[in-house]
Amino acid sequence: MKQKPGMTGAVKIKRKTEVKKLLFVWPMMLYPLSLFAVFWVYKNISSFTMAFQSIDAFGKTSWAGLDNFKTFLYDIFQNESDTILRTAVIRSLLMYGVNLLISMPLYIFFSYAIYKKCPGHALWRFLMMLPNIISAFIFGLLFKRFANGPIASLFSWDTPLRSAGTAFPLILFYMIWVSFGTNMLVYSNAMKEVDDAVKESAKLDGVSGMLSELRYVLIPSIFPTISTFLIVGVAGFLMQSGPLVMFYMYNAPGYVYTTGYYFTVRIFNTPNQTGYPALAAGGLIITAVTVPVVMTVRRALEKLGPSVE
Amino acid sequence: MRQAYTYRPNGKNRIRETGEASKRIVLSLNTALCAVYCLSLMLPLIWMLYSAFKTNLEYQQDIMAFPKSLLYFENFSVVFEKLRIIRVTTVGGVPARVTYGLGNMLVTSFYFALAVSVINVFFNTVFGYILSKYKFRGRGFLYGLGIFIMVVPIIGTEAAYFRLIQQLGVYDNMVLTVLSAPSVAFSGTYFLLMYAAFKGLAWEYAEAAFIDGAGHYKVFLRIMLPMAMPSMICLVTLNFIGMWNDYSAFLFYLPSYANLSYGLYIFEQNAAQYGVNPPVIYAGFVIAAVPVVGIYSVAQKFILQKFTVGGLKG
Structure with missing residues (x-):
């Protein structure tokens, strides 16, 4: 083979090594990247274009301009005869708020107990994972029957999951109740991985009580994990259906709707696709509102988050 | 370190850290809360378990009472007999009805859960390995894109999907x-976990293998993959359990198929149509729960140790 002028043996070997590396890297990623191109890139482009189209009962599409956006905004802000979408947005915000203010501190509190190897820690850890293991749907359906049975008779409620005053609080309770397993596991494992040197130097600096250990050593050390969950939570809260499909299939009362459930019902429980473009437009509007919020939260957490120093 | 000196007339003086008492209080409170919470989780499960052994009459008389006999297996036989899901499919363009019994649903659950979890975790592992250990053009972009997908919600695409x-x-x-x-x-938690797992593995083993003439595929399959196996087992198990329990894929996307979770979901929703009473439903739940509890008990060591997620920075 003719050698290129100026190309030394070392360069040749380096290039050969590089080619071998790339012949491993790209073929290994080819299949999932192809799936990504179709099921993520194309899907999103298609959803974007759908937002500006209308679809008739036979599936034929035509240009609709901004009509779908108008319909969605009207349903959120002005439609007094059908307030379901407005309720859904409010309920989703409530779900996230409850998760942030109640669940997150409890996750850390319980994780700390497990990390500190409190009496029976191995058993608690096993039991807390049960809702993730025995299936959310079994827990969900059991909860439904328990709420409509023993709990209803205890508080003299009549079908509490179908009453405006009790249904949503019970759903919130259920979501908190079953959510500890994975979170507790992640946080307690993250606490375990905190460098011993950090803990020792904190002790020398006078950090002795448990709460101060949590505040000054553990929370700052596991803050990357906490912020990951906070950011992903902000990003996903408007897409969550909660346990509504499980409790009600497609027939949930309007006062418990969340945005995720609203989209699910409108897509899977309609005979044709005529409503799809309004949903795609709605998705774009919500995305446009949520993205800056997510970015701000991320930046704020990076800048204002606690440090172990 | 702050310390307190306690004088005792009997001469058994002691030095202790000042935070010790508060530590004990917080830990006791924490333990008590853990116990109450775990009890609340166990209560409906225990209720489900013993209700599966009750006759309908016993259940109607007192839904909280224990069964007269724990050897009453009639409800389980009713599940085997009556749990039939009819789904409609098209064979050669002609609509046809497919009936799924308990056995078919168990088989579908097993193969679906196994196939999805293995393929998912394998490709998460591939990306975790490549993005953490190789430098190439596009690496930063792919990692950034993965994080972008996680943190930037693109909502309302379900219709297009x-x-x-x-x-x-x-x-x-x-x-x-x-x-x-x-x-x-x-992207996602599984990818982050595998990425962190490979990031923590020394590259020297691979370098030694390269010197001995091994190629990239061999190094990945024979050296790095076995070292990351505990993390993979953790993820396959969790994913398997998740897929075993998933009824929504069959409700939304696979209308001709039925797994056990979907079957029980429909069974519960339409109990009156099936002519079954609550103890039979609970017997069905017990049947669905037993395999995953078994799998979890075996693999819990890996799951409890290996499930760690870090930050979003590369």
Whole structure:
């Protein structure tokens, strides 16, 4: 083979090594990247274009301009005869708020107990994972029957999951109740991985009580994990259906709707696709509102988050 | 370190850290709360378990009471007999009804859960390995894109997705549904976990193998993959359990198929139509729960130790 002028043996070997590396890297990623191109890139482009189209009962599409956006905004802000979408947005915000203010501190509190190897820690850890293991749907359906049975008779409620005053609080309770397993596991494992040197130097600096250990050593050390969950939570809260499909299939009362459930019902429980473009437009509007919020939260957490120093 | 000196007339003086008492109080409070919470989780499960052994009459008389006998297996036989799911499919363009019994549903659950979890975790592992250990053009972009997908919500695309899978023939096709599962294998918790697992593994083993003449595939399959096996087992188990319990894929995307979770979901929703009473439903739940509890008990060591997620920075 003719050698290129100026190309030394070392360069040749380096290039050969590089080619071998790339012949491993790209073929290994080819299949999932192809799936990504179709099921993520194309899907999103298609959803974007759908937002500006209308679809008739036979599936034929035509240009609709901004009509779908108008319909969605009207349903959120002005439609007094059908307030379901407005309720859904409010309920989703409530779900996230409850998760942030109640669940997150409890996750850390319980994780700390497990990390500190409190009496029976191995058993608690096993039991807390049960809702993730025995299936959310079994827990969900059991909860439904328990709420409509023993709990209803205890508080003299009549079908509490179908009453405006009790249904949503019970759903919130259920979501908190079953959510500890994975979170507790992640946080307690993250606490375990905190460098011993950090803990020792904190002790020398006078950090002795448990709460101060949590505040000054553990929370700052596991803050990357906490912020990951906070950011992903902000990003996903408007897409969550909660346990509504499980409790009600497609027939949930309007006062418990969340945005995720609203989209699910409108897509899977309609005979044709005529409503799809309004949903795609709605998705774009919500995305446009949520993205800056997510970015701000991320930046704020990076800048204002606690440090172990 | 702050310390307190306690004088005792009997001469057994002691020095202790000042935070010790508060530590004990917080830990006791924490333990008590853990116990109450775990009890609340156990209560409905225990109720389900013993209710599965009650006759309908016993259940109606007092839904909280224990059964007269724990050897009453009639409810389980009723599940085997009556749990039938009829789904409609098209054979050669003609609509046809398919009936799933408990055995078929168990088999479907097993194969679906196994195939999806293996393919998903394998590709998450591939990306975790490549993005943490190799430097190449596009690496930073792929990692950034994965994080972007995680943190930037693109909402309302379900309609487009539903249309797309119908156009591609993935809708109601079990094999294609499984094969299309790892479409964002470089994003999400599983990817982050595998990325962190490989990041923590020394590269010296691979370098030694390269010197001995091994290629990249051999190094990945024979050296690095076995070292990351505990993390993979943790993820396969969790994913398997998740898929075993998933009824929504069968409700939304696979209308000709039924797994056990979907079957029990329909069974519970339409109990009156099936002519079954609550103890029979609970017997069905017990049947569905036993395999995953078994799997979890075996693999819990890996799951409890290896499930760690770090930050979003690369």
